[in-house]
Amino acid sequence: MEWLTQMNDALNYIELNLQGTVDFSEVAHIACSSLTRFQRMFTFMTDMTIGDYVKCRKMSLAAEDLKNTDIKVIELALKYGYKSPEAFTRAFQSFHGAPPTVVHKSGISKVFHPISFQIKINGGNMMMGSKPVVQIEELSNLKVVCFQVNCKEPENEAWNQMRKWVVSNLNDYEARRYIGYAPCGHHPESSEEEPHEYVAMMLLYGEEGQNDYISGAKVCDAPKGLFLVGDVVLNEFDDNGNIDIGESMKKSS
Incomplete structure (x- = not known):
């Protein structure tokens, strides 16, 4: 998996630059990601922030320096x-x-070893060590409600549009399944200042997808293929109405 190699390359960069200041923007660039998306993915996969990881590695190495020099x-x-x-x-x-x-x-201190990412498939679930991370599912011939935007922060905008719609029209929105993706990649130039497209979708079931619109929202064909699926809990919003997808996925995994 290319993304796994990119994440490990980013960790290798951190390891080589622990002396001094680690440039988190460069870390994200190596991972071919925006900084925000990399931070969310790292927290999702490790249950700690990238900043905390760097601090732990620095303190572990500093203790070895103290004990040996x-x-x-x-x-x-x-x-x-x-x-x-x-x-x-x-x-x-x-x-x-x-x-x-x-x-x-x-001569007594804590040791914090470097992280490396390894994935194995076990019983239809993707595992990080022994911890289930996300489920792999195949989608075919399904319909979705679709909110597509093109702006500088399209993830927040698309999910906020979705949130407003589901809260107004559904009683079971917390139990629904959602998909989010960027058709042209997340910040392809590794810059969060550039607009890009993002699509937020909710899977429809039964007769819900028979018409072009449902409760004013556009109905589209769901993308086909294998997907890494995590349930996004749509009430994971802050007071300003912004959703943290990484935090929501982490809590529901």
């Missing part, structure tokens, strides 16, 4: 991209449960 705290702070020894010490103690001086003397 005579490096000073101020030098460690500069080495791992912290603006001050105080900021570094706070991060270090938060991770290890002890300040740098104690770890240096005792």
Whole structure:
């Protein structure tokens, strides 16, 4: 799977740049993704943010430096991209449960190994280790309600249109199945400033898809083929009406 290779290439870039400041935009670029989409996917797959991952790796390596060399705290702070020894010490103690001086003397610290992504197929489910992540399903000859937009942040716009429609017209919208995809790719130029297309769809069942419209929403043919499916819970919105697809998928997996 090409996307899996790209995610691991992004992790390799992080590993090579832990000394200093990791450029998250470059990480996303290597993964052929927008920064927002990469952050959501990383959190979905690891249950931690990319920022927390980088901090854990830096603190793990910093402890090894302390135990094996005579490096000073101020030098460690500069080495791992912290603006001050105080900021570094706070991060270090938060991770290890002890300040740098104690770890240096005792030689006891936590270890956080690098992450790598490996996928295996087991019983029709895609697994991350032993944890089911998403289900693989084949779609064929189905109908959907379709909201397609083309703008700078089309994911939020499309899902907000979908949310307004389902809340107004359905009583069982939380139990429905939803599909979201970008026909031309998510930010093909790796820039979130460029408009692109995005489509939010809800699967229809039985007689619901017999007409061109249902309750004012356009009815379309569902895409055919194999899909990685996660249930998007449509009430996962913040106070501004924005949906976090990654957070919703993580909670319902």
